[in-house]
Amino acid sequence: MTSSKTDARPRGVVGVLAFAGIVAALTQTLVVPLLGDLPRLFDTSASNASWVVTATLLSAAVATPVAGRLGDMYGKRRMLLLSLAPLVVGSVVCALSSSVVPMIVGRGLQGLGMGVVPLGISLLRDVLPADRLGASIALISASMGVGGALGLPFSAAVAENASWRVLFWVVAALAAVVGVLVRLRVPAGRTAPHAGRFDVPGAVGLGGALVCLLLAVSKGSDWGWTSGTTLGLFAASAAAVLLWGWWELRTAEPLVDLRVTARPLVLMTNAASVLVGFAMYAQSLVVPQLLQLPEATGYGLGQSMLAMGLWMAPAGLMMMVLAPLGAKLTAARGPKITLGVGSLVIALGYASALPLMGSTVGLLVVTLVCNTGVGLAYGAMPALIMGAVPRSETASANSFNTLMRSIGSSVSAAVTGVVLAQMTTDFAGHLLPSEGAFRAALLIGSGVALAASVVAFLIPAGPAAESEGAGEAEASPHVPSGAPA
Template structure:
């Protein structure tokens, strides 16, 4: 068995940047993480254009989004484990390099198959947030660590919102889709340079052998799960194909757990996943991921609905992005204060409080959605609630694990959010498609109310889970 001994704390402390340089580390990694997240949402508003430009069906073009999430789900735990084995800096630069390559391929793509290759390369960048959190925990002094992790954790929501805005601007002033990929290529190149300048490894790699059987089984189970979720609407939730995929996911994940428990150097330490110090953060992250992606999926659809059907605002793609601007800005603002709040109130309490505010956002929409200011209130509450929760979740996920396992713990947390977001996208699409105005394919306002009610229930449950696990993990007073 390869040694997993970590270097003395004093050595890591000596190699950490000074307080004056800490901001550069956080800003550089935040730009990289936000860029990696932007690519997830920037494609969504452009799907109709992709269908037209590439002469493909709606189902085929939807893979431009689905394949990115599938690859991200697989890459997140794998690259996080590799960062412990081979060094965080190498994995960060590799991830960003693949994002640059994928963006360039997307910008010059002339066929759907070429675009899918681009999205596979881009999707791997979903591992960026846990890799960055691991680097921040290694590099920053203790008094700045919570703030740094909070800002990085919030970049998921910030990036999603900026992705919609980017697509909105492109849709407003151009007729194609390639400009988005060229902009992503430029942003990811700049992020690569900044990361190369800001990050260095202060802990020697642990080494070891890659857990290939574990990686294959985990990849297979995630592919089955997310493919089943993403295709449930088109294939039919009770069809043999969907039921077979879900059954396959259960079988493969069971085999994965068995293999990981018997492997000397597993891809993911199963005991860490089931530990009471991390499982609460993972469950809350999945539920909050559902609420965030539900909001970012439902709100643009709602505001772009023509007023003639009895609701909606007939907004453009750019207008829809502007409606979501309060969420994006507040997630950024709240994350900057997260460090001080975590030190004062504890991460689990802040996750619980933020979840309650996020629930208020969904419930506000259910009660009031007739005027534009109603939507701005809802997106403001969503930004406050999810921003606070995500910023604190980054700390909640890693505060009870060894420093050498930070990246893996962050990866599990990010993976939970990714799965929650995937479920949100498919579930809300199914709800909207099943409850339409008679004689049309336009969803009823009742369908939106039902979807937001489910989102509210999810974040209320997240609040309960965070509060309970926070109490269980509370250190006894001395």
């Protein structure tokens, strides 16, 4: 490895990578205010318009682990720049779209850029001194919350007062600026001494399994959970996973090293990540609906889309504010404690929603508490992963962990959607989710968060990655045993 650690300016590097995370998260929430208008804007059905969201989900799921592996092989900064290119191009395609097909293509291209956050976090291990690593990981992890928090009010304000195309032009410009800053301010980091061959069959197999799984999860409510299409996709996903695992265990240079992933520390961290992803996303589905439903329902708060975004924005900013606290807790007690505590805080936030869901201020408190827990948990997971894998697999392992969170979020969307769709009430001739449905969804979120905390506290202690020698453990920011950094 070169002298990039000593040459890097930590604040500048972290600032650029955090900015990249904010732009990536902004892209994900960009179309939320447009969803109701897309069928009219593009003269298409609501079912076709929903692919504007689904396309990003699918392409991001496939691209993230691939980008991570390529980052380990050929350089993380190089893959950061390559990931930003489709984000810029996709945003331009969306801005110029006059029908739904180009919009879906553009959103798919945007999804290819979602690997920038795990790549950025992994790059920190190469270019920052160990004493700056914990706080920097927490800060970049929190940037996703900031981008999501700013995205809703920004998108709603633009959609209400200007052309929706402005949203995509702004994101294209921001992503281009990020690319320039990465090129100028971020060191190249470390590459594998012998890059070897990229595991194309492994990438195709994992991609096929993910597309089948996430397509069934995201579209199951539209197609019917017991329909032949949905059940066939679930079966195809299971078969593809088995074949992919068989191949990965037998190839010399796998896309994902399943032997490392099967280590108890890594395996349980990824399991906790699925649960945290589920718990995080449930409240982001419930709270906006409660804020926007008519007051006449007796439990809705009658807020506009813009007002809803403004009420939820402080929660995302809270993740950034509390990032240093999470880093201090990790340094003092270890990342698994931070992950467990964060999951407990999420559960507490859901529990507090039951008596507070009748007011805007109450829901603000709920989102603040939940996102405090999310910030703690999201900062701890990369630290656990990087303390347990060889340096040569940092980006791949982090990207796989990010994928686990995304799967948890997708399952959360499906489960919460089923609950809200099945427990309804009639309001002026329209079926709306009942108050009991929202309470049930909140209780499910709380239970899943509690399960995540149990898994986190059961994560075993163990030595840092041994395959690259003692110096590797010294370079790791957090020893998984829980000892202070």
